[in-house]
Amino acid sequence: MALNQSGWRPSTPQQGDGAPATFTGNRALMLEEPLIFEIGSTETTGVDFAAGDVAGSRLGDLTRTAPIGLAGLSEQETVRHYTRLSRQNYAIDLGLFPLGSCTMKHNPRLNEKVARLPGFADVHPLQPVDTVQGALGVINELAMWLIKLTGMYGVAMSPKAGAHGELCGILCIKAALEKRGEGHRKVVLVPESAHGTNPATAAFAGFTVEDIPATADGRVDTAALKARLGPDVAAVMITNPNTCGLFERDLKEISDAVHAAGGYVYCDGANFNAIVGRVRPGDLGVDAMHINLHKTFSTPHGGGGPGSGPVVLSEALAPFGPLPFTARTADGYVHLIEEERAEEFSNEHFDGTLDSFGRMTAFHGQMGMFTRALAYILSHGADGLRQVAEDAVLNANYVLRSLEDTLDAPFAASGPCMHEAIFSDRGLAEGFSTIDVAKGLIDEGFHPMTMYFPLVVHGAMLVEPTETESKAALDQFIGALRSVAERAKAGDMALKTAPHFAPRARLDETLAARKPVLRWKPPVAVAEAAE
Numbered sequence: 001m002a003l004n005q006s007g008w009r010p011s012t013p014q015q016g017d018g019a020p021a022t023f024t025g026n027r028a029l030m031l032e033e034p035l036i037f038e039i040g041s042t043e044t045t046g047v048d049f050a051a052g053d054v055a056g057s058r059l060g061d062l063t064r065t066a067p068i069g070l071a072g073l074s075e076q077e078t079v080r081h082y083t084r085l086s087r088q089n090y091a092i093d094l095g096l097f098p099l100g101s102c103t104m105k106h107n108p109r110l111n112e113k114v115a116r117l118p119g120f121a122d123v124h125p126l127q128p129v130d131t132v133q134g135a136l137g138v139i140n141e142l143a144m145w146l147i148k149l150t151g152m153y154g155v156a157m158s159p160k161a162g163a164h165g166e167l168c169g170i171l172c173i174k175a176a177l178e179k180r181g182e183g184h185r186k187v188v189l190v191p192e193s194a195h196g197t198n199p200a201t202a203a204f205a206g207f208t209v210e211d212i213p214a215t216a217d218g219r220v221d222t223a224a225l226k227a228r229l230g231p232d233v234a235a236v237m238i239t240n241p242n243t244c245g246l247f248e249r250d251l252k253e254i255s256d257a258v259h260a261a262g263g264y265v266y267c268d269g270a271n272f273n274a275i276v277g278r279v280r281p282g283d284l285g286v287d288a289m290h291i292n293l294h295k296t297f298s299t300p301h302g303g304g305g306p307g308s309g310p311v312v313l314s315e316a317l318a319p320f321g322p323l324p325f326t327a328r329t330a331d332g333y334v335h336l337i338e339e340e341r342a343e344e345f346s347n348e349h350f351d352g353t354l355d356s357f358g359r360m361t362a363f364h365g366q367m368g369m370f371t372r373a374l375a376y377i378l379s380h381g382a383d384g385l386r387q388v389a390e391d392a393v394l395n396a397n398y399v400l401r402s403l404e405d406t407l408d409a410p411f412a413a414s415g416p417c418m419h420e421a422i423f424s425d426r427g428l429a430e431g432f433s434t435i436d437v438a439k440g441l442i443d444e445g446f447h448p449m450t451m452y453f454p455l456v457v458h459g460a461m462l463v464e465p466t467e468t469e470s471k472a473a474l475d476q477f478i479g480a481l482r483s484v485a486e487r488a489k490a491g492d493m494a495l496k497t498a499p500h501f502a503p504r505a506r507l508d509e510t511l512a513a514r515k516p517v518l519r520w521k522p523p524v525a526v527a528e529a530a531e
């Protein structure tokens with residue numbers, strides 16, 4: 001839609017609300033905002049640089065000869081531009097974020113405050129070691145708690161996201177197999193309901209991925225998995241609780257079978273907030289598991305900021321962990337293991353010679369997230385962490401049981417869910433699907449739930465309310481989802497064009513993904529090109 005002569009893009013009356021168009025395109029305090037290219041000018045700038053006395057460029061004939069042509073704004077215009085854009089975002093500080101498989105929860109401000117203390121926030125990875133003892137102390141103490149909470153043996157703190165942690169764990173498994181002379185084990189078994197990162201990780205590390213089917217109740221088909229085990233299987237990757245929101249009750253039995261067949265068990269622990277303080281994956285025979293600090297142990301998640309995916313390791317895999325890693329040593333304490341201290345780390349499996357597969361990152365990992373996670377763990381305490389898991393599960397079951405009379409809940413009969421509730425589009429009116437419910441939720445002021453995932457459920461709607469939402473917030477969300485679902489069941493055509501109240505109405509997301517328009521072209525140039 002073109003800007004008018006004053007540089008504004010007038011609003012069109014929005015369907016359904018009978019509201020008039022406005023000259024500015026603003027709708028009361030919801031401000032419309034053009035692209036910076038549309039409002040900025042190459043003649044404007046917010047800063048004044050003195051002409052530098054640069055002595056000749058060393059770029060030779062690569063030196064730019066024409067201006068770069070970036071649109072500039074004054075300081076105040078710049079601040080307004082980005083503030084207006086930021087107000088078009090939805091955020092956890094505005095409302096409930098029901099995304100399943102994501103854990104979008106409130107993170108206590110205390111942890112932010114601690115992470116911003118100059119001693120932690122300003123630490124530099126190349127500082128002399130004797131000046132960063134406090135930071136190393138934080139890493140070690142957090143490592144100790146992660147080992148304790150998971151019942152594992154060691155932990156590699158450096159991976160920078162869940163998927164990065166998966167790669168770390170799978171590389172440990174690869175190194176362990178090669179050490180045993182069993183590098184020919186090339187198959188990784190992954191359940192159908194797995195998060196997409198699991199098969200991607202295994203394939204990236206050079207393994208062949210094979211699917212394991214799910215049973216009708218939404219869990220791994222243990223019999224099918226056992227039947228597939230053999231001398232070519234390197235590992236299984238299992239998510240627990242799984243992405244149908246269910247606890248894999250057979251995990252210990254599965255681990256025993258995998259170990260007996262010479263393989264390793266990788267557990268995707270991204271959903272650890274549902275079991276923290278209640279279940280120790282080490283007791284279930286897990287060999288490697290990443291923990292998303294940004295899901296379970298505080299840190300804003302999904303805002304494009306850093307993640308952190310420490311990987312806890314079993315006794316069998318710890319010696320293969322990336323340097324540096326932290327593990328129990330002969331004296332019973334956990335220590336940061338660096339090359340020069342390897343001999344401290346000896347046990348019945350390991351004589352102090354490191355078999356590390358290498359490094360995941362140049363340094364120790366995400367300091368700010370370590371500080372937040374430790375502050376979160378210490379401020380919750382043992383009882384608080386257990387309550388995190390209990391509340392996560394209670395909230396999800398409240399959503400499930402409140403809506404199962406309105407929306408199809410495919411695993412409602414499989415018993416209580418864990419941290420997330422799954423619904424499907426079955427029973428919506430002909431021609432209506434999950435996307436219409438999601439878009440309707442936007443008009444109700446909610447970010448949509450996770451859609452069409454996991455793939456084992458047709459038209460899946462995966463809702464994770466998380467442990468931090470109050471009953472009042474849940475009731476409002478349940479009321480909104482119920483109302484939208486009822487409209488979708490009744491075939492309310494207005495839903496097909498929702499959202500009506502968002503800055504942009506329904507977009508052709510497929511077209512946007514397949515043919516993204518990544519370059520802004522000045523309208524004049526477009527007109528000339530057409531002539």
Ligand SMILES: *Cc1c(COP(=O)(O)O)cnc(C)c1O
Pocket residue numbers: 101102161162163164195197239243268270271292307308309
């Ligand atoms: C979030 C998530 C991941 C990936 O974690 P990232 O930090 O986004 O890389 C993997 N598995 C599951 C089950 C998840 O929920």
